[in-house]
Amino acid sequence: MSDIRLTEFRGQPAVRLRAPDGAQATVLLHGGHLVSWMPAGGEEQLYLSPTARYGVGASVRGGVPVIFPQFNERGPLPRHGLVRTRSWTPVQSVVRGEHAIATLRFTDDMATRTHWPHGFTAELTVSVAGRDLDIELCITNTGETPFDFHAALHTYLRCQNVEKAQLEGLQGCHYEDALLGVEGDQWGDVTAVIGAIDRVYHQAPRQLILRELGRKLLISLSDFEDVVVWNPGPEGASKLTDLPAEDWRHMLCVEAACVREPITLVPGDEWAGRQSFTC
Numbered sequence: 673m674s675d676i677r678l679t680e681f682r683g684q685p686a687v688r689l690r691a692p693d694g695a696q697a698t699v700l701l702h703g704g705h706l707v708s709w710m711p712a713g714g715e716e717q718l719y720l721s722p723t724a725r726y727g728v729g730a731s732v733r734g735g736v737p738v739i740f741p742q743f744n745e746r747g748p749l750p751r752h753g754l755v756r757t758r759s760w761t762p763v764q765s766v767v768r769g770e771h772a773i774a775t776l777r778f779t780d781d782m783a784t785r786t787h788w789p790h791g792f793t794a795e796l797t798v799s800v801a802g803r804d805l806d807i808e809l810c811i812t813n814t815g816e817t818p819f820d821f822h823a824a825l826h827t828y829l830r831c832q833n834v835e836k837a838q839l840e841g842l843q844g845c846h847y848e849d850a851l852l853g854v855e856g857d858q859w860g861d862v863t864a865v866i867g868a869i870d871r872v873y874h875q876a877p878r879q880l881i882l883r884e885l886g887r888k889l890l891i892s893l894s895d896f897e898d899v900v901v902w903n904p905g906p907e908g909a910s911k912l913t914d915l916p917a918e919d920w921r922h923m924l925c926v927e928a929a930c931v932r933e934p935i936t937l938v939p940g941d942e943w944a945g946r947q948s949f950t951c
């Protein structure tokens with residue numbers, strides 16, 4: 673049974689999920705944007721900027737922006753694609769067993785077709801229970817011609833202090849470093865963030881760990897081949913008008929992404945990728 677109860681979050685229509693054990697999440701209709709995840713008996717795990725902008729055309733700084741069909745400025749479309757700044761429709765919100773689950777959908781329209789002449793749906797399904805969060809993005813080609821796309825779940829993880837956090841599991845990965853304009857191989861297992869970082873790690877391992885004092889967050893990927901690690905650092909943050917100057921310390925983006933190789937869908941085909949967390 674589907675029972676969609678809309679709520680408001682910072683004045684925006686949103687779907688709130690609450691599992692029987694108290695785990696909660698909130699997804700804005702704007703962008704199908706997950707803005708909050710509170711595990712059962714735990715604290716907020718996502719970073720959301722207090723100066724984030726909301727509403728028509730805005731992209732929200734924090735939470736989990738959905739990136740499709742273009743990553744960043746790697747193509748002619750608006751930065752990070754077409755769906756993070758548009759309104760999605762809630763199609764399901766249920767409690768099933770221990771899980772609270774919600775699905776939101778975006779369907780191509782006249783506006784997206786002026787940028788990108790393809791028929792598609794994007795569905796985001798968010799599920800919470802206990803200490804777990806699952807986010808699944810499913811893309812379907814509903815048009816009459818094949819298309820290629822890139823996609824990402826641009827997850828902003830909350831950190832006490834990113835300079836004392838470490839991301840484990842990327843050892844041996846080849847990366848493109850967007851800040852230095854070089855490629856390299858990650859030699860150590862620990863990625864420490866002591867300033868700005870903007871890297872695409874190719875064919876990343878399926879499990880990573882974000883570790884901080886008193887915290888271990890397990891990150892799992894399926895069908896997203898790459899991982900993007902981003903933090904603007906103090907200088908980059910000072911140029912972002914929707915991020916308080918000091919807040920770069922309190923976030924780390926660990927993005928489940930398909931950036932290096934595009935995914936091709938023929939008419940009627942679908943692709944799904946998932947990013948999951950356990951804390």
Ligand SMILES: O=P(O)(O)OC[C@H]1O[C@H](O)[C@H](O)[C@@H](O)[C@@H]1O
Pocket residue numbers: 731744751752826850870871900901902925927
């Ligand atoms: O400011 P935005 O458009 O949301 O992009 C934020 C960031 O997204 C990704 O992580 C990219 O790798 C970065 O280069 C970019 O700065």
